Amino acid sequence: MDYIRLGRGGPEVSAIGLGMWQAGGKAWGNDVRDADCRKAMERAVELGVNLVDTAEAYGEGHSEKVMSRAIKEVGRDAVFIATKVGGWHLHADDVKRACAASLKRLGVREIDLYQVHWPDPWSQVPLRETMKALEALHRAGKIRQIGVSNFAVRDLVEARTHLSRTDIASNQVRYNMLQRDVEAEVVPYCRREGITILAWSPIGKGLLSGKYHNGKRPKDRVRSDEDLFKPANIRATSPLVRALRTIGKAHGKTPAQVALAWLRRNPHVVPIPGAKRASQAEENAGAAGWSLSARELRQLDAILRRLRLDWF
Numbered sequence: 043m044d045y046i047r048l049g050r051g052g053p054e055v056s057a058i059g060l061g062m063w064q065a066g067g068k069a070w071g072n073d074v075r076d077a078d079c080r081k082a083m084e085r086a087v088e089l090g091v092n093l094v095d096t097a098e099a100y101g102e103g104h105s106e107k108v109m110s111r112a113i114k115e116v117g118r119d120a121v122f123i124a125t126k127v128g129g130w131h132l133h134a135d136d137v138k139r140a141c142a143a144s145l146k147r148l149g150v151r152e153i154d155l156y157q158v159h160w161p162d163p164w165s166q167v168p169l170r171e172t173m174k175a176l177e178a179l180h181r182a183g184k185i186r187q188i189g190v191s192n193f194a195v196r197d198l199v200e201a202r203t204h205l206s207r208t209d210i211a212s213n214q215v216r217y218n219m220l221q222r223d224v225e226a227e228v229v230p231y232c233r234r235e236g237i238t239i240l241a242w243s244p245i246g247k248g249l250l251s252g253k254y255h256n257g258k259r260p261k262d263r264v265r266s267d268e269d270l271f272k273p274a275n276i277r278a279t280s281p282l283v284r285a286l287r288t289i290g291k292a293h294g295k296t297p298a299q300v301a302l303a304w305l306r307r308n309p310h311v312v313p314i315p316g317a318k319r320a321s322q323a324e325e326n327a328g329a330a331g332w333s334l335s336a337r338e339l340r341q342l343d344a345i346l347r348r349l350r351l352d353w354f
């Protein structure tokens with residue numbers, strides 16, 4: 043496994059993380075089982091993955107509970123625990139309470155990375171209040187690093203002005219070969235400012251693995267209405283999936299591993315693929331330790347430039 047420093051000179055985290063939304067329950071399909079998700083995490087850690095991402099929102103804390111069982115198995119020190127406070131909990135008292143509840147569910151004394159899940163467009167809690175509350179948790183030794191998620195550059199800039207003793211270590215955003223909006227502003231800003239990007243949906247919720255086609259689309263709650271899986275988009279993506287397969291073969295890798303390696307072409311981007319079982323976690327961990335050549339990256343870029351997806 044390769045490792046990078048989180049944020050500016052922060053702790054070492056694996057170049058491929060593991061997403062645990064899947065462990066939240068059946069939202070990702072009826073084939074989700076607690077024991078399989080726990081084993082996925084245990085296998086990932088065995089392969090050197092330490093960055094594991096969850097949230098109070100995933101199954102109303104169930105994912106954190108599943109994770110706590112795996113932490114007991116692999117040992118606290120083997121895991122860099124990233125969890126999130128929901129966007130409905132951004133008042134100072136709520137942040138404090140949410141953090142205490144996450145610590146309890148996770149069965150640990152300290153969270154390694156505590157992230158704001160999304161900026162709050164509804165209750166309009168001032169960012170200043172939330173960031174000050176996070177810094178108080180940092181001071182109290184409850185959290186080691188402060189992160190955010192789904193923040194635009196304007197949110198990042200403002201949030202950072204409210205932190206006096208710490209800085210934002212990471213921004214977790216949607217980023218994969220098919221959904222690249224963050225490349226316009228967020229990725230360059232974060233690179234410049236030493237903020238690590240944690241890429242969510244890095245294999246396009248499974249689409250880039252090449253196992254879905256118009257005769258086989260996911261039917262679960264998370265993905266049945268997902269634009270990525272519109273018949274037209276699945277069709278449009280097939281030349282890309284073919285290229286991922288061909289390029290992968292040359293490296294002894296799968297399409298999902300190539301899609302993850304493509305994100306890793308930027309060293310400050312850490313994909314956090316979700317896994318439902320150990321075999322998926324193992325495959326995804328295999329996206330580290332090698333890289334795509336400049337020629338392969340150019341070839342993929344040419345295909346991506348021609349790709350037209352339907353988001354309406």
Ligand SMILES: NC(=O)c1ccc[n+]([C@@H]2O[C@H](COP(=O)([O-])OP(=O)(O)OC[C@H]3O[C@@H](n4cnc5c(N)ncnc54)[C@H](OP(=O)(O)O)[C@@H]3O)[C@@H](O)[C@H]2O)c1
Nearest residue numbers: 061062063191242243244245246247248251315316322325
């Ligand atoms: N901050 C946020 O707002 C936010 C939003 C979304 C996600 N996240 C985080 O990011 C993580 C990852 O994103 P995601 O789960 O949306 O998308 P993803 O990682 O792109 O896709 C995960 C799904 O792809 C399939 N899969 C995984 N590995 C595979 C492999 N090697 N081969 C074939 N299929 C594979 C699995 O489903 P099937 O086997 O059923 O196809 C799995 O549930 C989440 O777990 C969560 O921690 C954060």
